[in-house]
Amino acid sequence: MEEIKNLKDVKKFKVDSERPFYSANHDEIKAGLTTDIYFIKTMEILRHMGLSGKNVVAEVFPRKSGIMCGVEEVLSLLKDKNIEIYSLPEGESFEPKDTVMRIKGAYEEFGMFETVLLGMLAHSSAWATASRQCREAAGDKVYICFGARHVHPAVAPVMERAAVIGGANNASCILAAKLLGREPSGTIPHAAMLVAGDTVSVARIYDEIMPPDSPRIILVDTFRDEAEEAMAVAEALGRTLEGVRLDTPSERGGVTPELVNEVRKRLDQKGYNYVKIFVSGGLSPDRIRELSAAGADAFGVGSYISGASPIDMTLDLKMVDGTPIAKRGRIPGLIDNPKLRKMK
Template sequence: MDRMDSLHNVEKWDPKTNRRLWSANHEEIIKGGTTDIYFVRTQEILNHMNYGDTEVTVEIFPSRPGIMAGTEEALGLMADAHNLEIWALPEGETFDKKEVIMRIKGPYQEIGIYETPLLGILASSAGWAEAARECREIVGEDKQLVCFGARHLHPAVAPVMERAALVGGFDGCSCILGAKLKDQKPMGTVPHAVFLIVGDTVRVAEAYHQAMPGEAPRIILVDTFKDEAEEALRVARSLDDDLAGVRLDTPSERGGVTPGLVREVRARLNQEGFDHVKILASGGMNPDKISRLIDEGVDAFGVGSYIARSKANDMTMDIKEVNGKPIAKRGRIPGIVNSEKLLKMK
């Protein structure tokens, strides 16, 4: 595949419409296959006027306050552009509305083709990380947060989302690739499917204990067949000290996971001496639900759709210098913005 730096290359590119998956692969993204066509037209005009290699300095800023994520992927996107200098906020750093989060200096022909995917990487990643940070700020540092969001997004970007949740402060994620891209082990037990197939929660719990490796925590779903408190006690009596926790994932048709339900499960476990058993809550968790459950005894939360469906933090890229001279479109102040938080990345 040729780089999408000319209308000729765009015209001759045939990505094949009979491909198995519609998502762009790494080569297609890096070579400009997901770039907006108007950036290619811009390059054609600049080349025609002998301005193609004009040196520019561009700055990227967000539409609202948030947390930086996507820095490493952005650098990977531009790794083949050897004439660029790049400054950026490190992942996990907070920023304000319209604060400069990345600055790039070099020939425009090495920058323009990346604007579309670069802004998309930063906007989506920052939005997901921001949602994760909201949850972390509510639970504090002593409660566990696990991202279960992969099922709510196209699989091509699911690992990017779950990695961003880790940057935002989550302890783990269930998506295999998302976890491994952060050098972590994927976290999660089993879905309702195994209980429905076997027909009994305790039998599954016992098989889980026998079949899973020793380091895997024994956390068992207890909302499939019977009252959650009843099932929690049945499982606890069976596994005793080996039971690490129970997961409440009560569906909305039954009222979801409520403070009263958590309170009862916690009390009944404690009354029978199972105070070591943790409670994990999942199923439509969001900051509001988390805040109502956290004081009732929930030790960990599985959060999915709230992270996956969070609004992107829209990013803007502006040219601020041309050949070292300050410039800007109307409404913006010419010249680069001083920012001590930016680090030299390349």
């Protein structure tokens, strides 16, 4: 697909009436079809004035603190452009108004992609930031991102990849994990128990047919009291049981510290002290700390990460043909950040 160059190209582009999904594909993103139309108009004006090739330096800054992510996608977006890119590496922290990315080159090389690159950084950095907060709450304990169900499938891998960059041990989304060179993490949902009608029988079959590297962690809140079901599963699987998962719905009060403590105590009393307790369901950093203190060993976090509000990123031109410049209210010239690294 050819890159959009002008308003005629925009008019010429037609959407296939048989298109199955509304999300942009990779070629459409690279072609500039997800940018704002006013950047195409800007290029038309500057080309008409003979100014589109002016050398500029653009800087990107955030409105609040966070963890940098989305850089790899920006580099892929601008891979074939004759420009230099300096950026914070993914996983690095930033403060409000820090320069997190700097782009040098002719404006026509990258100007129309402002919308696209800011969107890549804004959302990924937000997800990575929320994930880092969960990591700080969990300490050395494991937590997995379970957030794919809360976002459009087109961006689910982007979100869960960002979560791992931010500190999650792994992702449950297959494509996200594969993009990171990993195998996805996860066991089974309540649906398996509901269809089969019994937790213990499902646990036995899971242990029998799943590969050795698939952790034996079984949900114990489907039919009976969580402590009772945990004991039944532990008795059935013995030493092969690695953990039980508590995902009690809010209609039943959710997973509480008292519940975690009771399950832990009952397992220990029967000699199942090797069985870990994995908790999930509406977890936030505060709840992770609370449940960890009660005895939880690992966590599944979804909506706290996936629902993070984008970190507002702004791109400003700071130099034009070597002259410092800025819009009113901003300081002309470059704002240094020693954390910047040359990426391209």
